[in-house]
Amino acid sequence: SQQGEEDPQALSIQEGENATMNCSYKTSINNLQWYRQNSGRGLVHLILIRSNEREKHSGRLRVTLDTSKKSSSLLITASRAADTASYFCAPIPAYSGAGSYQLTFGKGTKLSVIP
Amino acid sequence: DSGVTQTPKHLITATGQRVTLRCSPRSGDLSVYWYQQSLDQGLQFLIQYYNGEERAKGNILERFSAQQFPDLHSELNLSSLELGDSALYFCASSVESSGSHEQYFGPGTRLTVT
Numbered sequence: 328s329q330q331g332e333e334d335p336q337a338l339s340i341q342e343g344e345n346a347t348m349n350c351s352y353k354t355s356i357n358n359l360q361w362y363r364q365n366s367g368r369g370l371v372h373l374i375l376i377r378s379n380e381r382e383k384h385s386g387r388l389r390v391t392l393d394t395s396k397k398s399s400s401l402l403i404t405a406s407r408a409a410d411t412a413s414y415f416c417a418p419i420p421a422y423s424g425a426g427s428y429q430l431t432f433g434k435g436t437k438l439s440v441i442p
Numbered sequence: 443d444s445g446v447t448q449t450p451k452h453l454i455t456a457t458g459q460r461v462t463l464r465c466s467p468r469s470g471d472l473s474v475y476w477y478q479q480s481l482d483q484g485l486q487f488l489i490q491y492y493n494g495e496e497r498a499k500g501n502i503l504e505r506f507s508a509q510q511f512p513d514l515h516s517e518l519n520l521s522s523l524e525l526g527d528s529a530l531y532f533c534a535s536s537v538e539s540s541g542s543h544e545q546y547f548g549p550g551t552r553l554t555v556t
Contacts, residue, residue, distance in 0.1 A: 360544055369444065369532055369547035370485075415485070419542075429475060429487040429498055430534075430545060 329354055330431040331399075331416035339439040346403040348436040350416030359392060359399050360417045360430070370415065373401075378421070406440045413437050445469065446535050446548035454554045460521040463551045467514055467535030473497070474516040475536075475545060476508055480529035491516055492538075523555045 331350045340346050350359070358377045362370040376383045376392045376399065383390045389402040399418075403410055413435040445468035455461055467474050476488040478501075487500035491510035502508075505523075510516040520527060530552050534545040 357542065362547075367530070367550075367552075369446075369549045370534075370545075371444070372544040372546065375544050429490055429500055430477075431487060432485040434484055 329418055329420055330433050331359070331418045332433045333414065333416055333436045335436060336434060337437045337439070339441065340406055342406060342408055342440055342442050344406055346406050346410070346438055346440070348401050348414055348438070350399045350401070350418070350433075352397050352399075352416075352418035354397075354418075355421040356394070356418045357421050358419050359390075360419065361388075361390060361399075361401050362415045362417065362430075362432075363412045364415065364435070365412045373414075403438075406438075408440050408442045411438060411440045444546040444548065446533060446546050448531075448533055448548035448551050450551060451549065452552050452554075454556060455523060456556055457523055457525060459523050459555075460519065461523065461553065463518040463520070463531050463533075463553075465516045465518070465533030465535075465548055467516070467533075468546050471535035471537050471546070472514065473536045473538060474510055474514070475534045476502075476516070476518050477532045477534065478529050479532065479550075480526075483529075485532075488518070520553070525555050528553055528555045 361373040364370045415432045415435040417430040447466045472493045479485040488502040490498040508518045530550045532550045534547045536545045
């Protein structure tokens with residue numbers, strides 16, 4: 328497994344603005360997943376982008392993947408107070424071994440959306 | 443609602459005790475994962491089971507053990523508890539184990555060791 332590193336560590340924006348957070352990783356991946364965690368709650372899967380995809384959309388979310396730079400970004404458009412949460416990326420290695428894999432999380436980006 | 447259930451929601455116990463956390467995966471999911479989240483260590487993978495068999499181990503202490511039963515629910519046993527074991531424990535499930543699918547997380551069990 329490998330850990331993604333999210334940047335920035337914290338981000339504070341006004342409601343209605345866009346929020347962009349980035350993820351960097353080190354080795355070849357099969358796919359990269361983004362998760363959200365509201366304080367003290369379980370993680371919620373947001374989007375999965377495969378290594379042969381460059382961009383993916385889901386509602387107000389847009390994820391890009393640049394495998395040459397080993398980086399991904401998550402854009403939340405027209406943010407809402409309810410988007411306040413921590414966001415984590417999880418790169419899944421190209422070879423996880425023995426049919427197993429686990430998500431390895433960094434410290435995440437803590438997003439605060441101010442009403 | 444992810445479809446993954448965990449019980450209990452909260453657990454307060456004393457040092458030296460033993461507790462069991464329970465997880466029921468989403469219907470149809472064969473893989474169960476356990477994670478520990480503490481303030482100082484962040485979210486860490488503990489162990490994975492697939493269809494009753496252990497598949498991967500992460501940073502799981504020897505005092506901790508887990509199993510997955512024929513009905514696919516899983517239990518995480520924590521023994522000789524220490525103050526540092528206080529954390530949120532999450533289980534997650536996925537349909538298979540190759541990493542090509544997302545994991546669905548339960549709401550967690552908050553363990554407080556006093």
